Amino acid sequence: MKENEDDSFFVNELTKAQAKMRAYVAKLLAHSSSTDDVVQECNKLLWVKRTEWDPDTTFLKWAYRVCYFKAMAHCRDQSREKLVFSPELLEMMGQEDPDEYTQSGREMAMDQCLAKLKEASRELLLERYRKNFSVEELASREGLTANALSQKLLRLRYKLHHCIQENLKSNPAQV
């Protein structure tokens, strides 16, 4: 019974940590499409090693270390991958954990920041992220070249991200 309770608590922690773990692994893998596979490998390893985790310590800290070694191993094995950080940089970035803002905190901040964008800009950005339309299709609709639209989306995203970070800083409750 005790074991079941411990497992249940562990699963709960592991589930909560998924978004942050993914962001951490994505950073180390230069946002590679293998990110989800590596995160899955991390999950498996964390489960195997679950008895090694001391519940009195922060779960994420422990999870990041496991993710770091998995990401290192992945980069080492990826001879065909062109965009791989150097081992030195990987080590440097591996030691820097993501900030403590939760995904839901970031979502709340995004809600508020999206509301500040002009309606057309907001829809344009979200449509691009929903991937319902290609850049070429959106550009055609907006009467822009694909390159000009990409620049516009880049600026919108930059603006949104800046707003989110400001919002998070001014609302510590979102940690």
Place this chain on the structure above:
Amino acid sequence: MKPEEKLVWKLIDRDITREEFEKLQESFSTSKELRNYYQQCIETHAVLSNYTKPDHSTLPLPMPEKAKRAKPPAWLGWAAAGLLFAYFGLAPEKLSQVRISASDAPDWRGTELSLGDRVPHHLLFLRDGNIEMNFPSQTTIQIEGPAHFQIIDNQTLEVMDGNIEIAHRGKPGSFTLLTPIGELRDLGTRFSVNIQNVEDKTTMVTQVKEGKVEFKNQKPAQTKILLEEEKWLISGTHRGAPAEFQPWTQKQNDIPASKNDLPGFDEPESIALQTPKFTAIDVMLQGNLKAQMKYSMIDSVAQAIDQKARILVDAENTFSGKHNISFAEAAMPEIEAMAHAVVDGFVDFSKLSFWSTCQTAKLSWHEHRDKAGQVIHRTPLVENLKVPGEGNRMLVNLKQIKTWLESVHQLHQTKGMGWVSSFGCPEDGKLIYLRRENDIAVLSKTIRSIQQNLD
């Protein structure tokens, strides 16, 4: 925006050159601030990617007609692909609660099942032999090959063709047999069904041995209760078409209810000859052992392809087309795999004869009668068809695969070269495009060649 920050977003989009990446690495090495920025951007990107709340929803802006053929959400493609992969046995599949409880020399094609196995939900082909399955609804089914069937759920079995014997001891009405022309609901009974498909018509001899059975189809709504000891020949074209009922008599047709009902060696030859077990091709190849062996191999390959193609056809028929995604787009990996397997497999399909890939003739019978008019002897004759039928569906399926592949190719042209590349890389996409173009050309040539092989 600083140039390094711009490069960060380019990296996140995987739209960064090698030189830019190296430059960014250098900047990362020296700037903790930039590394933090990179981490935060990745998190913002993740939240944006999963952002589904319609809080700021406005009506979607109008798109030009052409633009409606849009790229699907990535998850949807994977979900559809996962579903189709499951059909192809490339991913774990959920098994039903139905188990194989007995078998007698079963000869499976595709998925093979052994005693005690749980039966999967995909289409199964029992080429020969007998099997028995137990359903949780307290229904025992015996199937005699050749038969195509599929477990729909724990109380529904769909049978495309074959001999089936059903004994239902559960709650009346809790088991349903789906057939090509309607459904048979077991009202606490034992009954047998022989289903055969000839050209575009399905015939079904149903014999109620105990209790009663309800036959239903949808359009027009038709219901008929079949009573104990009744034997009916039910025929029709599909579930949406009216079915015809005739009391079954031995003289009426060649269709045996099951092998158990077939006349034995001690019965008159005239009756035994009413149950032909060969086709026009068997007659055409009579005496030519080499040709017979060749054709049996072609037939096996045709069945293997047909089994896979029918899965895709079924998937296409039930495909909802939500999220502006076409079937060709959702099933692209399966379509390309199937086409490539044909083009680059171990069989040179272009050498096949036209007659071996479809039905060019049918069997008819010349009857010899005695003075009283009774048939005493029948001689099989091969009659050429003016319009070839589908036969083993080899040619039909090759054409279908080509059509699907062309749809994918058309989409690729519309979406641009980077569309199929996981990184949106036009070079990768171009390679895939060229390979597909080659596959289409080879498939077209193969089909033309078959159609010209009129030996």
